[in-house]
Amino acid sequence: DAGVIQSPRHEVTEMGQEVTLRCKPISGHNSLFWYRQTMMRGLELLIYFNNNVPIDDSGMPEDRFSAKMPNASFSTLKIQPSEPRDSAVYFCASSFVGGPSEQYFGPGTRLTVT
Amino acid sequence: EDQVTQSPEALRLQEGESSSLNCSYTVSGLRGLFWYRQDPGKGPEFLFTLYSAGEEKEKERLKATLTKKESFLHITAPKPEDSATYLCAPFAQGGSEKLVFGKGTKLTVNP
Numbered sequence: 001d002a003g004v005i006q007s008p009r010h011e012v013t014e015m016g017q018e019v020t021l022r023c024k025p026i027s028g029h030n031s032l033f034w035y036r037q038t039m040m041r042g043l044e045l046l047i048y049f050n051n052n053v054p055i056d057d058s059g060m061p062e063d064r065f066s067a068k069m070p071n072a073s074f075s076t077l078k079i080q081p082s083e084p085r086d087s088a089v090y091f092c093a094s095s096f097v098g099g100p101s102e103q104y105f106g107p108g109t110r111l112t113v114t
Numbered sequence: 115e116d117q118v119t120q121s122p123e124a125l126r127l128q129e130g131e132s133s134s135l136n137c138s139y140t141v142s143g144l145r146g147l148f149w150y151r152q153d154p155g156k157g158p159e160f161l162f163t164l165y166s167a168g169e170e171k172e173k174e175r176l177k178a179t180l181t182k183k184e185s186f187l188h189i190t191a192p193k194p195e196d197s198a199t200y201l202c203a204p205f206a207q208g209g210s211e212k213l214v215f216g217k218g219t220k221l222t223v224n225p
Contacts, residue, residue, distance in 0.1 A: 042215060
């Protein structure tokens, strides 16, 4: 299995621009998680889905952030408009629902907003 | 609100020098705990799940233990390739899949 796939791996954008991060979970996993990691705050859960349905989005910092999961093999996290304080590494993870169960993380997207 | 504290924040060891990392937490109705390893530039990698107080699990030079209030990750005779950041995440009984991670312990093992 290829594991969780994220794209792009690096993104540099200017403040005010729209950013879209993409994730393909492990085949057969039906829970998907979006995290953000910074030195100050560590690894924080933004939102998670079960069977493509958003379950908990309490970690989404502002209305500028939105996430979708149109099918079992694809999810997006969008930031519009982006701000410098959004600079972080964003991880996607997947697991079998019925948890908590171990989550498998992708390699992350390093976002820099200038 | 669940809180997770890992100590120390950073630890430097010489190769072969054993030590322990701590993860303490306040979780109502603790069910278990995950340990992860994270290498620079990569996503966290699952190591262990511990389900009950007193349970121990081992993998190579690592041994994880669990009590009601804390977990330890013991590293015996570490090697430079054990250098990484180690993260813990406790979870509650009947809880959601939402995990709260500690900030991690950055371990450096010098040859």
